[in-house]
Amino acid sequence: MAELRRDPISGRWVVIATERGARPRDFHVPGRGKRSSGFCPFCEGNEDRTPPEIAAIRRPGSAPNTPGWRVRVVENKYPALQMTDPAPAPADPFYESLPGRGTHEVIIESPRHLISPTEMSPADFRLVVQTYWERERKLTEQEGLSYVLIFKNVGEAAGASVEHTHSQVIGLPVMPKRVEEELRSSRSFEKGGGRCLFCDVVDHELAEGSRVVLECDHFVAFCPFAARFPFEMCIAPKAHGSRFCELPRERIPHLAVLVQELIARLEVCLEKPPYNYLIHTGPVSDPDRACFHWHIELIPRVTRLAGFEWGTGCYINPMAPERAAQYLRDVPDLQVADIMTSAPVL
């Protein structure tokens, strides 16, 4: 009894194929958990082994590029894009191309050699989310960027080359395809009925309930109706907002505690899987950007892309999102108890 579901935002079809009656342990993949003992350039004391500090949250009086920090932002050692990049020779005038001007930063999330946000105190992870917010804010003001993406890769299978907990920020001079697609469907929906499509999805998920994992006053986390992957989650603000960096600052702790709790539950269900998360924020300068409803996508990397996915842009998901949400809800609270319904102290 497979079912084809269409994601309303991106338009892609997903085959929910639950014939095999998969359970979470069927998706366990080896990889994370053991801490390597080699040299780590991200650990406190090794500040001279990274590119210079762009920003940091540090002890008053401590100097940049020395110990004494809690979160540290540096340029990626191998940046995909750089603002100073000279224009390359024209590649081929038949096609469209641009110099690779942009930014590529690394956010080092802890001075200690931790490998998961769930090993951090809620207060420390809050500083990480606050740093996301500040970097997006800063880069949004920078001339020449069209989009700012903040993302995290955990585990080798999810593309992480460094184990020490970190995130990345890429500033792009072009509007990425995925964002353009989401903006297009939000825009056409808004023109039709006067509301953002994502707002309707959020309201519907809250009312329907079967795919909701957790909610608090300001945010909801759910497994999307047309989830591509087992245990995929979406975290969205309940109130419309087009850019993450426009979120009122006092809501950052609420978001941080929710994200940390969701990762903790995912780590229980799938035994510390490799995963990615990314903040889908609105574009920097598109005239219709107000339609965009920012959100976070949390993607466990426990199935593999194959020829079918490359050829169609469709996905085969062996776990119905309603069942995944149930598994995630059934994990006992790990980090948070009443914090979900009351505002934490900043």
Add this chain to the structure above:
Amino acid sequence: MAELRRDPISGRWVVIATERGARPRDFHVPGRGKRSSGFCPFCEGNEDRTPPEIAAIRRPGSAPNTPGWRVRVVENKYPALQMTDPAPAPADPFYESLPGRGTHEVIIESPRHLISPTEMSPADFRLVVQTYWERERKLTEQEGLSYVLIFKNVGEAAGASVEHTHSQVIGLPVMPKRVEEELRSSRSFEKGGGRCLFCDVVDHELAEGSRVVLECDHFVAFCPFAARFPFEMCIAPKAHGSRFCELPRERIPHLAVLVQELIARLEVCLEKPPYNYLIHTGPVSDPDRACFHWHIELIPRVTRLAGFEWGTGCYINPMAPERAAQYLRDVPDLQVADIMTSAPVL
């Protein structure tokens, strides 16, 4: 000196980031090569361990589901889609969904336990490509399908769960997103200038030459201008044709020998990498399907998708396609010599 390139067909941006001066050996990933010794349901003699035969090329007089075949087509043991699938209970009327009606076949390419098409004789691989052509033809005529995708996964990292050389065919009741995108750009271009966009790309690549890997009378293989992955290749017919199964039958051997040679060269450059290939054929019934120019995408799986790719739909490719094409051209001919320029005997 990174460069942003836009793929004219899909519209996606790719960062060609060659800062690290990568060479082919930087992309070697472990995995393939050693033959497992366990039981294989695809080997000759084990016909009763697969679902029943849908089609086969076999010795005259041999019975279905017994030895004596050279290529064998069966239903996938765990089909993602089935024509007999009953309609599931309405999932959620807020969203769009459909019963998972479709087809999911496996093409077993050899009675022997081979793990790569390069281990087959050219005559045997020709039968495989002929089977692709016949299955697409058959399924295109089947009521209720909108698209037929033929694809191959080689190696665990590319999503293969069985080692024995095989391909898959999925018949979908909906038009997949990727095909819709390619059709849309071909259509708008055709309306503008009177020609298929892909025909212009093929002509341009042949004239420009730096990205061409191999060509014969009827086909050209090149590394696309905005290749997403190191050593990604596209194989296209020189003459416009919207569906693979409409290719004149006598050209099948030319295509087979070219594909086999390209895989052989890829296996030299990247030491038997995991890979996918897929036949992007035109849709079954779209009124504008004649605009579509069928082609094969050959995708080595030597880099990993991470948060950036999920969030943007852009890719970071550390190997310029011009260099990859050069490496592939420089491999001495492995399978073919003059066959590229003269028609092989059927």
